[in-house]
Amino acid sequence: MTVDVQVATDCSELPDTQIVTDWVELATKQREHAEVVVRLVGEQESAELNEAYRQKKGPTNVLSFPFERPEGLPVDALLNDTLGDLVICAPVVLSEAADQGKTPLTHWAHMVIHGCLHLQGYDHVNAKDAQVMEALEIKLLEQIGISNPYEG
Numbered sequence: 001m002t003v004d005v006q007v008a009t010d011c012s013e014l015p016d017t018q019i020v021t022d023w024v025e026l027a028t029k030q031r032e033h034a035e036v037v038v039r040l041v042g043e044q045e046s047a048e049l050n051e052a053y054r055q056k057k058g059p060t061n062v063l064s065f066p067f068e069r070p071e072g073l074p075v076d077a078l079l080n081d082t083l084g085d086l087v088i089c090a091p092v093v094l095s096e097a098a099d100q101g102k103t104p105l106t107h108w109a110h111m112v113i114h115g116c117l118h119l120q121g122y123d124h125v126n127a128k129d130a131q132v133m134e135a136l137e138i139k140l141l142e143q144i145g146i147s148n149p150y151e152g
Contacts, residue, residue, distance in 0.1 A: 001025055002035040009042040011090035015108045023109050026140055027116035028083065036119065037085040038112065046089035061096060062111045063087040064118035086115035102149070110149045113140050 003021040007014065020038055028034040046059035053063065067084040088111055097107035117133055124130035138148050 001028070001032060004035075004037045006037065006039040008045060009040055009090045011040070011042065011094070013094055013104050014040055014090060015105060019105075020108075020112055023112040023144075024116055026143065027113040028120065031081050031083070031120075033081045035082045036116065038115075039085060039087045040090050041087055043089060043091050046087065046092065049087055059089045059092050061089060061092045062115040062118075064115045066119050066121070083116070083119040086112070086119065088112070088115065106146050106149075109144065109146055110137065110141060113137055 001021075001024070003024045005017045005020050024034075024036050024038065028036065043059040046063070047057070049063055050056050050058065050060045053065075054060075063086070065085040065087070067082040088108075093107055093111055094104055096102075097104045100107070114133075114137055117136060122129070122133040122136065124133050134150055138150070141147070141149060
């Protein structure tokens, strides 16, 4: 497992690198050679990426960029199971935690796990897929003592 945590924000309430790595490992445990980049950013970078890749204005909590093997690159050319990149906006995560009455660390865990599931192909575009994804999030969070983030 390789997790590269990049801090690109001056926000003071960030989880430490080891706990982010632990959350990524929890959410990707069936893929022991996974490689994930987690970039913690401010509102400007999040908003720019959100508009460029999702055509939506403003920052968002987490963006996931699953790895796409370039055409012509042999399958065995990569040493690890490259899942992709997560971009998590610190101010949005902290604001959402406050609005939802959650501790920041609890919401950080949820966003990292949520993003890692997106990197593995889960989504919540329709109700059926959302149920599957949310059930897995709840199960994973429960393993680290965090209650259902969708209740309350």
